[in-house]
Amino acid sequence: MTWLDLPADTLFGVANLPYGVYARGDDAPRCGVRVGDHVLDLAAALDDEVFAAPTLNGFMAQGRARWSAVRARLTDLLTDPAHRAAVEPHLVPLADVATRLPFEVGDYVDFYASEHHAANIGRMFRPGSDPLTPNWKHLPIGYHGRSGTVVPSGTPIVRPQGQRKAPDQPSPTFGPSRRLDIEAEVGFVVGTGSRLGDPVSLDDFADHVFGVCLVNDWSSRDLQAWEYVPLGPFLGKSFATSVSPWIVPLEALETARVAPPPRDHTLLPYLADTDKWGLDLALEVRLNGHVVARPPFSAMYWTPAQMLAHMTVNGASLRTGDLYASGTVSGPEPEQRGSLMELGWGGKEPFTLPDGSSRSFLEDGDEVTITATAPGAGGSRIGFGEVTGRILPAR
Ligand code: CA
Numbered sequence: 001m002t003w004l005d006l007p008a009d010t011l012f013g014v015a016n017l018p019y020g021v022y023a024r025g026d027d028a029p030r031c032g033v034r035v036g037d038h039v040l041d042l043a044a045a046l047d048d049e050v051f052a053a054p055t056l057n058g059f060m061a062q063g064r065a066r067w068s069a070v071r072a073r074l075t076d077l078l079t080d081p082a083h084r085a086a087v088e089p090h091l092v093p094l095a096d097v098a099t100r101l102p103f104e105v106g107d108y109v110d111f112y113a114s115e116h117h118a119a120n121i122g123r124m125f126r127p128g129s130d131p132l133t134p135n136w137k138h139l140p141i142g143y144h145g146r147s148g149t150v151v152p153s154g155t156p157i158v159r160p161q162g163q164r165k166a167p168d169q170p171s172p173t174f175g176p177s178r179r180l181d182i183e184a185e186v187g188f189v190v191g192t193g194s195r196l197g198d199p200v201s202l203d204d205f206a207d208h209v210f211g212v213c214l215v216n217d218w219s220s221r222d223l224q225a226w227e228y229v230p231l232g233p234f235l236g237k238s239f240a241t242s243v244s245p246w247i248v249p250l251e252a253l254e255t256a257r258v259a260p261p262p263r264d265h266t267l268l269p270y271l272a273d274t275d276k277w278g279l280d281l282a283l284e285v286r287l288n289g290h291v292v293a294r295p296p297f298s299a300m301y302w303t304p305a306q307m308l309a310h311m312t313v314n315g316a317s318l319r320t321g322d323l324y325a326s327g328t329v330s331g332p333e334p335e336q337r338g339s340l341m342e343l344g345w346g347g348k349e350p351f352t353l354p355d356g357s358s359r360s361f362l363e364d365g366d367e368v369t370i371t372a373t374a375p376g377a378g379g380s381r382i383g384f385g386e387v388t389g390r391i392l393p394a395r
Pocket of ligand 1: 110111183185217295329
């Protein structure tokens with residue numbers, strides 16, 4: 001129990017304690033931890049200058065033992081009434097602050113780990129052939145994205161322009177994307193790096209990954225369809241990727257761990273499931289305030305530990321602040337699909353919003369918000385907050 005006056009069903013109780021960066025007025029940004037509708041000023045509450053910084057990178061680089069010690073100290077400060085008088089002055093109402101990008105992003109990798117998403121996209125992009133490519137169930141497919149355009153939740157998204165060519169057109173045209181989409185994803189933030197040449201094994205996942213956030217991988221389907229063969233995603237993805245402001249520490253997700261789906265092949269040893277790092281996260285996607293999908297992360301074929309092991313098996317090193325995302329989270333049911341491309345089946349089955357308008361893809365002015373919750377300690381639920389963004393016209 002906590003001495004804080006929190007509702008019993010809060011998503012941000014002491015079982016969660018996600019980290020972020022915030023600024024009050026014109027003050028310099030600093031690190032905080034969210035508790036209920038407040039943020040705790042960590043530099044002040046812990047008397048530690050590593051938190052008087054505009055990113056979490058310094059703290060993340062200190063490693064797993066230190067993350068665990070700080071979390072234990074925060075739990076003590078927020079549960080033992082003896083600390084109340086000392087801690088309470090450092091709780092700042094969320095309404096008084098603006099959240100920032102919580103970490104300086106190193107490299108950014110995006111995976112494609114949902115079988116349901118990959119199969120749906122395969123059916124639409126490559127009709128008549130197998131929905132999954134022959135490699136799909138042997139390795140987690142991914143690509144290196146553009147870390148410089150990872151933006152914090154709330155950043156407006158300018159509709160990208162580029163080349164697009166419909167199959168029945170003889171040549172491409174240039175202009176604003178007509179098939180602007182979202183991808184509801186989960187992101188994993190690397191805390192401690194690794195040495196060039198040394199793979200990171202499945203068992204070392206929790207030593208390197210600091211925490212988890214929500215990601216919206218904005219995607220232009222018309223740009224993507226024309227450019228992606230033979231080298232994969234490029235300008236259809238690189239214009240913006242939004243992340244949520246709160247990084248839920250891996251330790252808070254112990255209660256959310258589940259076994260991944262059954263495997264169809266024996267996996268090579270470096271990917272063989274040795275531990276349960278599937279995660280029971282329940283996502284919600286809202287378009288202009290209305291829920292359009294409820295994707296379950298537990299249905300993902302590849303776990304984040306497998307993604308990390310694969311990403312480094314060639315000896316590629318990690319750096320503090322590296323971000324890798326899961327790929328679109330889609331479940332087996334139609335209402336569990338994490339992209340408009342799937343929800344509207346490539347424009348063939350537009351869906352209707354409560355205001356009577358219909359959508360296949362995003363219109364200017366549309367706002368998309370992704371949220372998620374997970375089972376927390378003591379029967380609680382913990383929240384990830386939200387990642388949101390509104391579409392501005394092309395310019
Ligand atoms: Ca993606």
